[in-house]
Amino acid sequence: MTTEALAxxxxxxxxxxxxxxxxxxxxxxxxxxxxxxxxxxxLGSAQRTMAELPGMLTERGxxxxxxxxxVGNDDEPNVRTSLKGMVKRxxxxxxxxxxxxxxxxxxxxxxxx
Numbered sequence: 001m002t003t004e005a006l007a008x009x010x011x012x013x014x015x016x017x018x019x020x021x022x023x024x025x026x027x028x029x030x031x032x033x034x035x036x037x038x039x040x041x042x043l044g045s046a047q048r049t050m051a052e053l054p055g056m057l058t059e060r061g062x063x064x065x066x067x068x069x070x071v072g073n074d075d076e077p078n079v080r081t082s083l084k085g086m087v088k089r090x091x092x093x094x095x096x097x098x099x100x101x102x103x104x105x106x107x108x109x110x111x112x113x
Contacts, residue, residue, distance in 0.1 A: 038109060041091055046071075047082050051091060051105060061095045061104030 038051055053070050055062040062070070064080040073079060083103045086092035091109065095102040104110065 038091070041089065043086075043091070046073075047086060050079070050082060051086065051109075056092070056103070056105045057110050058104065059095075060098070061102040063100050063102050065100070067103075 038048065043051060049071050050056070050067050053062060053067065055066065055070070064076050064083060067079050067083065068074055068076050071079075083092055087094060087103070090106060092103045093106050095104055
């Protein structure tokens with residue numbers, strides 16, 4: 001086997017190992033996603049309005065009631081369902097340790113806004 005072929009084989013093994021490591025990070029939710037924006041996640045108009053509220057960019061986030069007040073919607077159960085749907089899609093997260101429950105954008109969206 002030539003020196004060039006051996007070098008190529010070593011290179012490809014390193015690239016493959018890096019790809020596996022990055023795939024593990026993606027699956028664990030720790031992968032850095034540069035330039036992640038809400039434009040990339042295809043939200044409906046109501047969810048987009050909620051996600052773009054300034055309070056969603058803060059560490060404290062917003063309660064469903066505060067979201068209702070901000071968007072002029074008094075159907076809190078529907079707003080809560082929409083927020084939980086965004087949690088399931090990993091766009092929002094529930095703020096730990098807060099009562100009543102509060103929601104905020106996940107870190108990758110807060111960091112680019």
